[in-house]
Each structure stands twice: as structure tokens, then as C-alpha cells.
Amino acid sequence: MKKISRIHVILLLTAVMLLIAAGPSFAGEFDWQWFLYEQERAGLQSTFVVRPFYLRHETEGKRFDASLMPLVFWRYKTDVKDDWRGLLGFFNSLEFRHEYGIIDYDLGIFPFIYYGSSPEEKDRYFMLWPFGGVLKGKLGQERIVTALFPGVLLFVFFPPASFFSLTTTLYAVVSLLPLYVSYSRADYSAWGLAWPLFTTGKSVNRDDLRILPFYAHHRKKDTYKKYSILVLFNYEEQYYSHDTRYTFFFFPVYGHKWSDSGRISSHTVLWPFFSWGYDKKTQSTQYNLPWPLVQIEDTATPHIRKRIFFPFYGRYNYEKKETFFVTPLYFRLSKEGAVFNSNYYYHFIVVWYFKKDYHGSDPVHGKYWRYFKIWPLASVEYSEKGYRAVNFLSLLPMRDPEGYEKLYEPLWTLFEYRRFPDGEKRMGLLFRTYYQRWGGDYFQCKIPVLFSYKQAGGSTVHAGFILSMFGFEQKKSGKYVRIFWVPVRVGEADPGIAVNHGMEDDLRSGDKEADHGKIASVTIPDFPGERTGRDFYVAKTRF
Template sequence: MFRFSLSRQAGVLFLLFFSAPLFARMPDAVSGEEPRDYFQFLFLYESTYTPGQKEFMIHPFYGRYRSDERAYRHSGTLYPVYYSAGTNYWNYRTFLYLFTFENKYHEDEKRDDEYLLAPLFYWGSGDTEKEQYFSIFPFYGTIKDKLAWSEISFVMFPLYSSWSYKDYKARSLLWPLIMWGGTPEDENGFKKRSDLRIFPFYSSKVHSGKYNHKTVLWPFFQWGADDLDKKDPRHFYFFFPFYAQKRSESGTMQSYSILWPFTLFAWGFDERRNTTEYRALWFLFQNMKSGDPHIRKLVIFPFYAHYRFGDKEEKYYNEMNFYLILLGNLRTKSAIVESSYDFFIPFYYRHHRYYPQEREEVWQWKLWPLASGYRQSDGANGWRVLALWPLPDDYLERTWGPLYSLAEWRRESNDDVYFSLLFRFFSVYLGEDSSRYFFAGFHYTNSPYLFEVGFLGGLIGYSRETQLVDGTPLRFYPGLYNQGRPETAEDRRYLHLFWMRF
């Protein structure tokens, strides 16, 4: 049904470019200033351990990270084939980002789970009836709290379907051809909402005191009214495709379109919202200014496009700029994250994110397929030569990158430095008072509290480790050496054979 609204024309662009969820930043790798125990075997395996955090990866098959401080963990198997993340209060798992499983733990100790392979399979379970549903599309099922409806049911869709929200319920046969619905009748036989559609001959959509829409021989004849519960209702009529008009009773809002939807020319204004808009030649030229909400849009396709939505004080906004389609910038600001994203598809991108709650910043860049890099506010930074994946995905680079990287360099947040060459055939990891070397399957570690040599990750080797009497390894607590070697410390020697320590 024809709906012509100046202030909502940019909604589709909004969904396309800013639909990714914005969450508070969670750790995705070992961080902090504590000393770290690092080990790797060529490009196949690496592990990093520090008190309270642990990460290991078997490239590219499996990776896992755990943070005890934030009670957070994530893992991936042949990422992005499988990925999971969670805390003590929620868990999220996904297979190819198509089949997903979510569960949440509430303060009342209740729990709800959800499995989905959208749109084919949905299964929800929980402690209340509202959280329990099952669906195998298109054969049979019920889905709850999806697509803005409380409940959606179907049998051999589109043969029969129904949906509801609060006291409204609708049914359909051969959707979308035949549909009827509404709210229950009151004691006087009056329905607050009433809908009927026999496509394409006739349709009626009525919400008493709010709107009234009619069509005959859709899409050729459409007319109706909106905002009937407000001081200045709006009326529209549409004779497809030649002419469309919408205006308020006071005349302060007017919009017109010729040859819609191809829009040979369209224009309009809304004095109450301080809005004006002009469009020509379908989507090739668009110009819009709005004061409430604050919107700016200018499109001269394919040369230039600008869109901005937010408030005048810039407490929040979303903005995008495109040049010749492939070159552009996306920016957003909210209470959770502030970001700026420059790109030249598919060769270059630069992304900056600031998380106000955590007061953390992250910079990432990629010059595809030559190199990629990053920098964080905690001091961590690094780069990699050869970055074959064109899209920005740091975890994918860390999972698959060692298989094709010619060189890597990074400085950790605790000032440890790592460098590798030729798919990690040679690598070195340097700490404040320790050094680790890896070459063609051999490894060598030297520090005041650990000496180790070995071959093939522990097939054969020797180590000497300084520990307290209770077995605590001092390699994680170098601060204990500030006043000299602890009296209770002792050196323990081990023989490594067939990946076991004796």
C-alpha cells in the first residue's frame, strides 16, 4: 500500500548500513600488563597464558579464549563455520551465522534458550509458555517475538498463516492474496482495528481514530488518511503510476510524486518538522533537509551520496558518505560506541572505534591483499604482510592469517614484542626480561625463571623452571624478584619426551 512520508524515506538506507548490533566492547585476546607465557609451533599452534586469561589456537581449525575477570569466553571452529561467545548470563553460538543458538540467565534464575536456522527452523524453550515454540518452515510451526509480532503461526505456508500482537490477530489464506484480522469486538460490536484484503481487487486497513487505508485494483487506486488522532490529520490518494499526493488538513505538510515509483519528479515539505525534500529520475537525485528529526540527505548517483541522521547537539548520529559508490565513510555515535569507517571497496579500509563505557579505543586498517594492522589504546599494536580476506574481521585474520602471512609484528599491551617471517618458520617473542625463539620446529626460551629447549613442540626437550615450594611458577610473578630471589623459590628440572614432562 502506498505510503509517502518525507521523514521516513531514509529508513531503508539506515537498515542497510547501520543494522549491525552495537555492543559494549568485550576482550577477544589476552590483554593487560601482566607477564605472559607464549608458545607456538610453526603456523599450526600458539598459546598465550597470563593469570586470569588464556588463549590457544590450532590454526585454522580451533581457537579458544577465556577471561576470568569478565567471566567471558569465546571459541571458534574453522571460523566462521562455527563461533560461540558468552558470559555467566548469556551464551551465543552460530553456525555460518545462519543457524544460531542463544540462551539467557535471568535474575530470577529462569532461563530461555533459542535455536534458529533462519528462516527454516526455529526452536525456543524456557520456563514460561511465552518462551516455548517450534517451527519448520514452510510446513508447520509457531514463532514468538519475531518480526515485530508476538506470535506467528503457519501451516504449509503460504496456504495458511496467522500472526498477532497484544489483542490484534490476523489470518491469511494463500498469503498475501487473502487476509483478514482485527481486534475483538466490544460490548457494542465495535472493533478498534479491522483489516481485510482480497488481492488485488480490494483491501481495507482501519485503526479507529488513527488511520484508514483503502485500495481498489491494487496498485492502481489507493487512498486513505493517517494521524486521525492528532490535530492535523493527513490524507493521501494515489493513481498508479501517474500521480500521488499526500497532504495535511492544514496544508502545512504536502508531498507530490509523478510517475511513482520511478519518480520522474517528487517534491514536498512539512512545516511542523521543518522538512523539505526533492527527488528526480527515480533514485538518481535526492535532496532532503529535516529539523525534527535532524536529517540531511543528498544523492547525485553514482557520483556522490550523503546521509546523516541524529540530533543537532550530536549526542548521537549516524552518517554516511559515498563517492562513486566504492569510496566512502561511515560514522556513528551513541552511548555505547563511537566509530568512523573509511573504505575503498575492496582494496582499503580504516576503522576507528571508541567505547565510552570502557574508555577504550581501537584502530584497524587493511590494504588488501598486501597488509593489515591495528592499534589499541592500551598500547597494543601490530601489522601483517599479506591479508587475503578483503572484509574487516580481526578474528578471521588471527585464525587464518598465520597460514599465508609473509611477516608479522606486534607489540602487546604489556610491551612484549613478537615478530615472525615466512608463515612463522622463524619467530621471536621478547618480554621485559625473557626471550623465546622458534625456528623450523625448534624452540628456545631464556628468562630468570624459565630455561627451555625443545623440538617439535615437546617431542624431545629439557627445561629448568623456578617455582615456589607450593609449585607456583614464578614466570608470571616477576615482581617477586624486586627484592631478590625469594627464599622459598627452587629450581625444578624436567625432561620432555613425547610431549610429556618428567
């Protein structure tokens, strides 16, 4: 017990001394300690990071939290919902507030447990794999009931030779198939055994039966009829107000689709590789000869134009979006939007250039925004509003400024530079081993453990060495020199100097500072960036 207690004491003292070494911050607007933590407030936005374990970003009623994502969790919260995800996406927890005030809660850990809670019975459910249970509002059904997932026994009686094997993958898929299932929506209800091998369902207008692999039919009055024999022979009729469409498919050898009016006709041979056809209603013609190497399509409604000769050349237009590539040299993604037009360029996969041009003036970026990256070496970002950013290295293979980039990028950044529209600049070297920020009348820099310095309004406010064991500091009561953390007053403070808040906390009501003697002073920037500055006094009459 004594050994554990000593370890705890040592860790606590180390943490306190590291915080002391950080020095004072500028009114909590921005503070940092090496790459380990960062805190910032700007307008309606605030960010707090303890890398790589926790990130919180808040802005205008929205909040994002994350910890070691995607492994542990990430969270999106608004006034309407609180959505948690984690474990590589296998975990989900969602609290949702409906317009009429009801709050629903859903929890899922795939495939083990699904739970739903609500004041309304229709949204309460529970399922535990591999035993079964009830699901509601999932997979397009109002209610799903399952019982037993016997495939999991394959792992017990016929264990695979290796965890990473085709056998393991096959067992995992079979383990997700229930022995019994029933589901319903509106007036339709169905049930099945050894799903999906046998299912049957009925409603006033629908009639379904499937006995795999022998026979299946799906019929809905005045809408469609579908039949399948041995999976190979498939026939379908679809009924429209002025036309009937037919499909015959001998899987996968040959298929043909046609209509009574002759407005549609298409063929496929060795599906999905070869297919061609037209649809006069949408003014569409398509050719895949073979898919996916050669794809040609022209459609009027919606507007589609496709010319793909993979892997060499491709152009695909869908309404106001375009994808163009000359593989592997060049990719371009373009979009015309209501607020801005965007173009994303990829050269040799590793060279990126992104641009947005706004129709008006965006409150954050102004009239334009640009981003250039040579992955994984460097990135440059700038906008019309004056924002500038440079990073070496830039390892992430995607953009996520308020998520992955904020949480992880300083862990490997060799050099970084930021300039903000308000004129503030920041620069860091070697994972923020040296980091500084400066503006019109202030300057601040830190080297973890060794040195911290702050200047404001033309005066030096703080300078600390070796965890602030030695240094200089200005407070409202005067200028002080620190010797082994003990402050020694050496003069009056400069007029108008910024000081730590809470200095008078130790003065009794009605007392004056002049009637007391200071015996100790400690200034600790808390992790959230708010300083805990304490000066300890005793009455002079006690000396």
C-alpha cells in the same frame, strides 16, 4: 583392523612428537605451534586457537567461540545469554536468562525447524517445515500457527533444470508460503488461506481484510484507514489529535500526500524515481530527481542534511554522523560519540585509514588509535598506549580482531610483527614457519619440527633439534643434553633457573630426589599451553 590400528598409532606418535618439538613455554602466558595453535593469557583475557577449526576468546564474563565460521558455528556467551549461530546464519540456538530467573531456549534451522523451551507455557513452541506448527514471540506476534507449505511440491512435480536458476529461486520463495496461517497479539487475531493471498483479522478496534490482487482494507479506530483495489489504487487516512493526513497512490504512476492543516505535502511520479515534498512539523524538505542518482534533503528534527549526486559526490549528515564520498576515489564515515570521535577513510576502496580520538584516556588504546591498510597487501595498527602491529598479507575485507582475524589471519600471513604496551614483541615469517617472542630478559623462537629455543634471565633454558631428538635443557635438578630424546645430566642448573612444574610427581612421600635415579624425561606443552613435564625416577637401591 590391524591396518587401522597401525594408522592410529602412527598418528598418535606423530602428534606427541610434534608437541615435544614445541619446547617449554613461559608459564602459560603465551604459547604457539606453527600457525596451527595459539594460547594466551593476559590479565582478564584468554585466547585459545586451533586453526582453522576452533577459536575461544574470553574476557570479563564474556566468551566468544567459533569454528570455520561462518560455515560451521560462532558463539557469544555472557551471564545472561548463550547465543550460537552457524551454517551461514541459517542456524541459531539461544539460551536466555530473564531478570526474574526464568531461562528460555530457542532453536532455529531455517526453514526446517523452530523449537522453543521454557518453564512458562507462553514460550514453548515447535514448527517443522513443510508440515507446520506453532511459533511464539516471532515476527512481532505472540503466537503464529501454520499448516502445510505446499510450494515444496513444485520441486517434485516440476523440477527445475538447474539448481542455480531463477526457477529454483522462485520455487524456494513459494515453498515458504503456508497454506493456512493464524496469528494473534493482545486482543487481535487473524487467519489466512494461501497466505498472503487471503487474510482476515479483527479486534475491538481493528478490522483487516485482504483478497489479493482484488481488494484490501486495514482499519483501526481513531488511528487509520487504508484501502487498496487491484493493488494499483491505494488510499489512506491517518488521524492525529490536531490534524488528518491523506495519501493517494496510483501505483507506480502517481502519488500525493497532504493534510487538512497544509503542514505536509508531497508528490511522486513513477515511484520511487521522482518525488518531492515538505513537512512543516519536522521542518523537512526532500527532492529525489531521480532517485537514487539525485537526493536532496534538509530536516531540522532530527538534524538531517543530504546532498547526493550518485555516483560522483555525496554528503549525508544525520545528527552527529556523516557519510561523505567522491566515488570511487574517496569515502569517509565520521561519528562524534560520548567516548570518542571516529573517522574511517577509504581511498580507491582498497586503501583504508581508521582513527579514533578519545575524549579521555581509554584503558586499552589511550588517547588515540589508528589503523592503516592497503587491501589485500598489508595493514598497520598502533595506539597511544604503545601497541604496534604490522601484517603482510591482510586478506580480510573487514575488521574483526577477536574473530575472523584471530582465527584465519596467520594462515596466509607472510610477515607479522607485534609490540605490546608491556614491552613484549613478537615476529613471524611465512605463516609462522619462523616465529619468535622477546622482552626485557627472555627470548623464545620456534621453527616447526626442526628447532626450538628459549632463553630466560640470561640463561639458556631449552634448545631442541628435530622434534627435540637432540638438544639441551635446564631443570631444577641440573643441566641435561638430549640424545635421541634421552636426557643426560651434564651439570648443575644455574641459580634461580625457571624449571618445569611437577618434577617431583614420581617421588614417593618422604623420599628425597637424591635417593633416586632418573631413567627418562619428557616435556610436552599441552594444546592449551600448560606443560605436561614428567621426569621418571626409580630408587637407586634398585640398580
